[in-house]
Amino acid sequence: MAVVDSPVGPLTLAAHEGRVCALSFGRTPEVASAAERWYPDQPLRTTRDPGGAVSALASYFGGRLTALDDLPVELHGTPFQRRVWERLRTVAPGSTATYADVARAIGAPAAVRAVGAANGANPVALIVPCHRIIGSSGHLTGYGGGLERKRWLLSHESAARSLFV
Secondary structure, eight states: OEEEOOTTSOEEEEEETTEEEEEEESSOHHHHHHHHHHSTTSOOOOOSSGGGHHHHHHHHHTTOGGGGTTOOBOOOSOHHHHHHHHHHTTSOTTOOEEHHHHHHHTTOTTOHHHHHHHHHTOSBTTTSOGGGEEOTTSOOOOOTTOHHHHHHHHHHHHHHHHHHO
16 A cells, blocks of 8 residues: 555555555545455554555556556456456547547447446546546546546646646
8 A cells, every 4th residue: 555646636546466456536545444354364564565556546647548457456346347358448648538439349239327426436546547537528527536636636647748748
């Protein structure tokens, strides 16, 4: 487990056997609580770079937008949630998709609200890029990290992408 500073504020993250299992905005005790619930027989340890996520995040915030793409994750959720989260990882940096796009892509076109709920329950923010999901109208919609943070992340990705294209 680690807490690191970033351009969007502190991030709390945890990994299990080299796979990132939680990344949350702020200095949140919920990450430790979740890790203790998921791995009750394993002590929680503080490390400098859980799962390589700290290094990858520094690279991402430095402008290498694909730095988070290959980080291994361990997703705790229902089978439906995991399908949604896995699909979110295919939305490229600097682009967006709608909740309806995600619902269609996972073969559940009527499940737009359930996709929104799964998006909101994402335990691995940024690495599973729920900030890239927007409303069908093209407007930003709710985000667990706050709309200002979502706006900043999308702007960062667009600006960095244009520098390297």
